[in-house]
Amino acid sequence: MKSKKLEMVLPNQMKRLMLLLLFLFGTLLGAYAQQQTVRGIVTDDTGETIIGASITVKGTSTGTITDMDGAFSLSVPAGGTLVISYIGYKTQEVPIKGKSTINVVLKNDVEVLDEVVVVGYGTQKKATLSGSIEQMRGEALESRAVSNVGLALQGQTPGLMVTRSSSRPGNEGINFQIRGATSINGGSPLIVIDGVPALNDYSFQNMNSDDIESISVLKDGAASIYGAKAANGVILVTTKKGKGKVSVDYNFNMRFNTNGITSYSPDMSEYAQMWLAANKEEETPNWWAWVSQENVERMAQGIEGIYPTQYYGDIFIGNANRIDELFATKASHQHNLSVSGSTEKSDFRISAAYAKNRGNLAVADDEQTQMNFRLNYGYKLTDWFKLETGVSLVDAKTDAPSVGLNNTTYAFDMPFFPAKNPYGQWYANFGNVGDRNSVAAISDGGRDEKQSTTTRFDFKALIDIWNGISFEGTVSMQNEEFRRERWAVPVQTYDWWGNPAQSVISVTQNSINQSDPTNSGSNPGYLTVSERYAYQYYSALLKYNKTFADVHNVSVVAGINGEKTQVKKVAAARETFEDDGVYDLNIADATNQGTSGGKYHNGTFSYIARVNYNYAEKYLVELIGRRDGNSKFAEGHRFQNYGSFSLGWVFTQEKFIQPISSFIGLDFGKVRLSYGSSGNDAGLGNYDYVSTISTGTGVLGSPIANQVSASLNNSGLISYSRTWERVEQKNVGVDLNFLNNRLVFNWDYFIKENKGMLSQVQYPQLLGGTAPKTNSGHLRVRGWEVSLTWRDHIKDFSYFITANVSDTRSKLMDLQGADSFVAGKNATLNGYPLNSWFLFVTDGFFQSQEEVDAYYAKYGNGGNEITKVSAGSTSELRPGDVKRVDMSGDRSISGNGAAASDLVYMGDANPHYMFGISLGGSWKGIDFNALFQGVGKQLIMRSGYMAYPFATLYTNQNYNFYGKTWTEDNRNAEYPRMSVYQDRNKWNYENNDFMLQNSRYIRLKSLVVGYTLPQKWTRKIKVNKLRVYFSGNDLWEATSIKDGYDPEMGEASQNSGYPFARTWSFGVQLGI
DSSP states (O other), rough: OGGGOOOOOOHHHHHHHHHHHHHHHHHHHHGOOEEEEEEEEETTSOOOOOOOOOEEEEESSSSEEOOOOOOEEEEEEETTTEEEOOOOOOOEEOOOTSSSSSOEEEESOOOOOEEEEEEEEEEEGGGGGSSSSEEEEEGGGOOOOOOOOGGGTTTTTTEEEEOOOOTTTOOOOEEEEEOOOOOTTTOEEEEEETTTOOOOOHHHHTOOOOGGGEEEESGGGGGGGGGOOOOOOEEEEOOOOOOOOOOEEEEEEEEEOOOOOOTSSHHHHHHHHHEEEEEOSSSSSGGGOOHHHHHHHHHHTTTEEEHHHEEEEEEEEOOHHHHHHHHHOOOEEEEEEEEEEEEESEEEEEEEEEEEEESSBBSSSOEEEEEEEEEEEEEEEESSSSEEEEEEEEEEEEEEEEESSSTTTTSSSSSTSSSSOTTTSOOOOOHHHHSSHHHHHHHEEEEEEEEEEEEEEEEEEEEEEEEEEEEEEEEEEEEEEEEEEEEEEOOBBBOSSSOOOOOOOGGGGOOOOOOTTTTOOOOOSSSEEEEEEEEEEEEEEEEEEEETTTTEEEEEEEEEEEEEEEEEEEEEEEEEESSSSSOOOGGSSEEEEEEEEEEEEEEEEEEEEEEEEEEEETTEEEEEEEEETTTTSSSTOEEEEEEEEEEEEEEGGTTTTHHHHHHHHHHEEEEEEEEEEEEOOOOOSSTTOOOOEEEEEEETTTTEEEEEEEEEGGGGGGOOOOOOEEEEEEEEEEEEHHHHHHEEEEEEEEEEEEEEEEEOOOOOOGGGGHHHOOOEEEEEEHHHHEEEEEEEEEEOOOOOOEEEEEEEEEEEEOOTTTTOOOSSESSTTTSSTTTEEEEEEEEEOOOOOOHHHHHHHHHTTTSSSGGGTTTTTTTTTTTSSEOOOSSOSSSSOOOOOTTTTEEEEEEEOOOEEEEEEEEEETTEEEEEEEEEEEEHHHHHOSSSSTTTTTSOOOOOOOOGGSBOOOBBTTTHHHHHHHHSOHHHHHHHHHHBBOOOOEOEEEEEEEEEEEEEOOHHHHGGGGGSSSEEEEEEOOOEEEEEOOOOOTTTTTTTTSSSOOOOOOEEEEEEEEOO
């Protein structure tokens, strides 16, 4: 396909569509005529009323649900038919025939597999799925105290891992991964909202959770229908539409965030005790700046006052726990309002939301303000022609400090220097140095304001052509406008007596990268950024659904779609800025400034086909094919083919198995088998197949003068044949339902192979430049998933419990240059999992000087490691230090990764045995739901300033090691002795086997308890539903982490220290 086909535009049709939308709204008011009201009560076969049963008018989207008394009232067309359904019961159809009262008794259903699941480009009955697809209903998000929809997915679905790096509003760092890693180049699942790919992950994460009807996760070959973007799996989001009579729903909640785990940050006394314990074991004590043991003993008693120091003179030292100074309880709130309804001809739903989400930072604002608007509207022009429109807007603003929330927050400063001196000025670290004070930097160092406004317009035409053939055409326009204003100013600190310190706080000092002022290593005085992302999507699908002879069910989808993405960016910065209350780039000093930016675009054109066939819903076959082309590749190399093949067998429908299945209580059993291929576009640029040019100046000519010169970047090295990574996946699965479908079991095993992974290869140096990546790498991932659900009711008490667990194991099969390893974590190593740990094996601690002398006699002259703690040095080994083992037997201790290395593979740093446990129930208006989420195994080794005692002398220390280290009185300690000499500490702690922690945990991720008032009370005030509830997040956890950090915080000990918050929320739901 020529690239011109990728340049699709939508001329002035937008105006026509908006006029059509206004017309459709105008027709809504007149569509509610000629209706009659039907009332009734729905009960089960024991006479108990059923709460929440669905009542719809057959052939329409008009419907309602039963209330707390099992009653319903519905405006329906004369001569219609009611469809009554509820989970676990057989669906009934009741003709109205002019009746005004209809009471229904539902029977228990032994075949509750009519649930419809959203799949790529359509829907399917769950019973006929042959792929691995999980669906979560929107009810699972109801009342959750989260500001980010992505967080609500943690633990909900086997195989879907959701991680975060922070609890800061708008800066959570959410990452999705389906069935483990797919590539060393990264990649994330494709997110599709209402059938159209989302502009970016934030378009999904910032959605109003109240708008979501369901979320489906495509994990195996079923995702192949999305072709080159589907290798990392697909998340399908379906939003709510109007149904039933016009209703108004309002939801309000107030949230309070309190600090979670913070034991990694010591106070003054705890910090001093670490120094006393370390020097107690030294032959040559080192009190560093604190001069003497007497000084430190006073500090350990918490005595504040003037202390003499070695380098800084007499200074004031007092208790200053940075976490306590910086963080406190903060309140947030959220409002949701929706209006919805439907008739035989139309349906609509309008929603709006406003949320103010505040982080726990006490000394400065750290917050996100978000507004959401969504309209879904559908109108049937005729019995065979329907139009659907979706309009949405998300406006998210974050307001945060520009500096200070980094590795200097708490890990850099020892807890000796209060934030302010007696005069209310920022107090300098070490009394008069002044280059550290995170409280001051965060408070006065500047602000970072970001605003993202995302708009989306979807238009869909549905035409029932003839005899099972239909057409679906879709147009979507999405646009994001991103703005950022950031300023940073130097912050002066003072000594205890009010005199200016020697320097300003280091993280507030201005610097600029002139070629890229947005670079993380740059700290310009003023920065302004403007970005625009535009996405257009068009699709045309023909669908065919037909049943022959009552047993041959055929479904076909075929069509095309095109996509176009345009991005424009510009950033400008100036190095120095003085905060006088006016914030604009032109106010900043223009002496030193920098700019960056540019624009790019790419287009995709695709052919899509899927065929589903089943015989009596017993034998299932699915074939998928897709051909994708993209303008980012060279002419003649733009298209790739993908596809999948899957089979299913519902063996419980076989007569010869039915006696066995009846005996063991098996109601439904299905085996699934699939193979599929898809693509990953991570690591690809937009113009990799062309050479770019750089310009400069050269001194040439006569007379000599500066001339413009040009050259090819990277010596002109490009690749014409490079394309998407190709990932193949095989899957086998089993679905079993027992005991009248109350017990449901699902199991999957898969193998995922990336045989075209982009990897860096080596070219001869004489070519110059860097070789372009080629599709030559190979990564294999194997894994399994299990889920188990029990759902039942006892009279009017209904309850459920669901548990899921999954695991993946990666192995790097082939990657050029990945054949050597180092001590610690190795991201890539052929023949091993990604992120493999290679560590020293230890044999306990030396218990006597004789053991130390014998060790030096054997190994003292061999290996690069032992020379760092050589005999006779201040760092020499002594009783209580670690005995590293000579695993190679060459009488040396070496950690260089060569053949004679003593490093041993200890496992990988990837999460394993990820699980979720959800349980809930309802009784007489009371409802509850609890979700536990966790990881069974994840090996981590702490890094940074506070990874182990006295990794550095001039920073904070982790008190969690205190009392657990070797002493003469504690020879069976968990850790080696403490020391104030860094080389010895590196030998004792760094890259040793016992320092590898299993970061397993279980966390009460969500708890919701609600009460819905009886309608006989609320109807008196014209209210259909009134519910009050409590909702909490991250309220409790149990973990094997030993050094005091939150298990979700990661490996670094010197990160921002921003506590993962516990959220306590109280809310009200109102329905009119």
